[in-house]
Amino acid sequence: MGIQPEDDKLHDECGVFGVWAPKRDVARMTYFALRALQHRGQESAGIAVGDGHTVLVRKDLGLVAQVFTDSDLTAMPGKVAIGHCRYGTAGAKGWESAQPHLSTINDVIIALAHNGTLVNFDSLRRELIEMGIPFRSNTDSEVAAKLIGYFTQRGHRLRSGIAHTMHMLEGGYAMVLARENALYAFRDPHGIRPLVLGKLDEGEWVVASETCAFDIVGATYARDVMPGEIIRVSDDGIVSEQGAPAASLHDCIFEHVYFSRPDSVKGGSSFYLMRHRMGRELARETPVDADLVISVPDSGTPAAEGYAAELGIPYGTGLIKNRYVARTFIQPTQELRSLGVRLKLNALPDAVAGKRLVMVDDSIVRGTTSKQIVQMLKNAGATEVHVRSASPMVKWPCFYGIDTANQDQLIAANMTLEEIRDFIGADSLGFLSTEGLLACVPEGGYCTACFTGEYPVEIPRVFYEEKFLPGYEPNNLEPSSPGSQMSLEELLEQD
Ligand code: SF4
Numbered sequence: 001m002g003i004q005p006e007d008d009k010l011h012d013e014c015g016v017f018g019v020w021a022p023k024r025d026v027a028r029m030t031y032f033a034l035r036a037l038q039h040r041g042q043e044s045a046g047i048a049v050g051d052g053h054t055v056l057v058r059k060d061l062g063l064v065a066q067v068f069t070d071s072d073l074t075a076m077p078g079k080v081a082i083g084h085c086r087y088g089t090a091g092a093k094g095w096e097s098a099q100p101h102l103s104t105i106n107d108v109i110i111a112l113a114h115n116g117t118l119v120n121f122d123s124l125r126r127e128l129i130e131m132g133i134p135f136r137s138n139t140d141s142e143v144a145a146k147l148i149g150y151f152t153q154r155g156h157r158l159r160s161g162i163a164h165t166m167h168m169l170e171g172g173y174a175m176v177l178a179r180e181n182a183l184y185a186f187r188d189p190h191g192i193r194p195l196v197l198g199k200l201d202e203g204e205w206v207v208a209s210e211t212c213a214f215d216i217v218g219a220t221y222a223r224d225v226m227p228g229e230i231i232r233v234s235d236d237g238i239v240s241e242q243g244a245p246a247a248s249l250h251d252c253i254f255e256h257v258y259f260s261r262p263d264s265v266k267g268g269s270s271f272y273l274m275r276h277r278m279g280r281e282l283a284r285e286t287p288v289d290a291d292l293v294i295s296v297p298d299s300g301t302p303a304a305e306g307y308a309a310e311l312g313i314p315y316g317t318g319l320i321k322n323r324y325v326a327r328t329f330i331q332p333t334q335e336l337r338s339l340g341v342r343l344k345l346n347a348l349p350d351a352v353a354g355k356r357l358v359m360v361d362d363s364i365v366r367g368t369t370s371k372q373i374v375q376m377l378k379n380a381g382a383t384e385v386h387v388r389s390a391s392p393m394v395k396w397p398c399f400y401g402i403d404t405a406n407q408d409q410l411i412a413a414n415m416t417l418e419e420i421r422d423f424i425g426a427d428s429l430g431f432l433s434t435e436g437l438l439a440c441v442p443e444g445g446y447c448t449a450c451f452t453g454e455y456p457v458e459i460p461r462v463f464y465e466e467k468f469l470p471g472y473e474p475n476n477l478e479p480s481s482p483g484s485q486m487s488l489e490e491l492l493e494q495d
Helices: 026-036 070-074 121-130 140-153 158-168 212-217 254-259 271-285 301-311 368-379 417-424 434-438 461-467 488-493
Strands: 014-020 044-050 055-061 080-086 101-105 108-118 171-179 182-187 196-199 205-208 220-224 229-234 237-242 292-295 319-321 345-347 356-361 384-389 428-431
Touching (some): 014 108, 014 171, 014 212, 026 044, 026 080, 026 205, 044 171, 080 108, 080 171, 101 140, 108 140, 121 140, 140 158, 140 171, 205 212, 205 229, 271 301, 271 434, 292 301, 301 356, 345 368, 368 384, 417 428
Parallel strands (some): 292 356, 356 384, 384 428
Antiparallel strands (some): 014 205, 044 055, 044 080, 171 182, 182 229, 196 205, 196 220, 319 345
């Protein structure tokens, strides 16, 4: 394996976007927004449009630009649209798993798009199946869509159907939903997955996983969607209500390290600037004497620049990235696969030969890619390669929407610092501390579970054997919410 550097990274699982703008070409706006969010998921893409009478969906496997033609978008006029790009996890890669999901509730059609993971979706799915509700896929997103349908059908309005569903769901989620004449957006009570609200002209609103999607459609950032909040936009204007009580904020810290695009903004600061600060902090914590600082492009670049600036060492290009080896359905042959990281990166001997290098990467997950890059730089003539990670050691799996390996594949859960250094063949190795990382991001509450094992939402016991190594006991900071412990019928009886 290891055909691309990204295979040695944590993966965000999705990007979402929604727009309410009855006088505009909402499908085309969503298309361009999804192109801006493409880094969040490259395996499928979809757009749903509500035209005042019904909801239409087009989705398929592939990159956004592969899924939609100009005439597809022209054939989707509407007042409201949502979009989704997806990074598929094992067991959920087929067309049925592509989003948005279309569901019918009595005579109302809804389309739902979801970023995140619901830790209790399996038990909810079983309960719904026992009640005779059919499923097309094995995804948690479909469980959420079916639950919303179920509660709405039981006589509630759609907004209260969403609120009831939020009481049942556990995990990290940011969802957008379109019906024929309204846009909805809602976020988990801990605010683990990101969701931001932006404004176009009077009465026109957008929501997205990141602000880079606003820039491309000409919207301005208004505020974050708050933990547990439901936003509804329609001809009646924008309405906000608390769907589920907000819990303590646990914004995913890894969005700041790696997932979000550097030009996206959070708390008044770009992710570029935060990563530059992380590089400076990393240099203060783990300095080294060297001739040149290089980055593992592109995601390590801001931190590498910060590292170099802090120590007064020149920053330069030592690795060239082939930008056109995007995720593709054409699998390389075994022979090409053995080229490993060279399919995506190549060393620049002119820049690195005879030099003592600091190689800054945003994170080290399995360590296999770092090992190949260090070897490549040494083959290109580098005399020393000092590796620095602009995030702490990733020791714990994520359950909230990020595709992490099981703990046995996380190198930092299995080896000491010195053993990792030896494995990747570096002359020295350093990681940013968790405290140092938190000092570089805007003030707020953060999930740091993949570094610390402190999980904001309880991890069900059934995952322990599969995901954790013996001896690792996660610390569940908050027990499940009372609603998620109840059956659907019990929850309804409470009304
Ligand atoms: S465990 Fe890590 S990747 Fe997952 S939500 Fe928390 S900080 Fe983000």
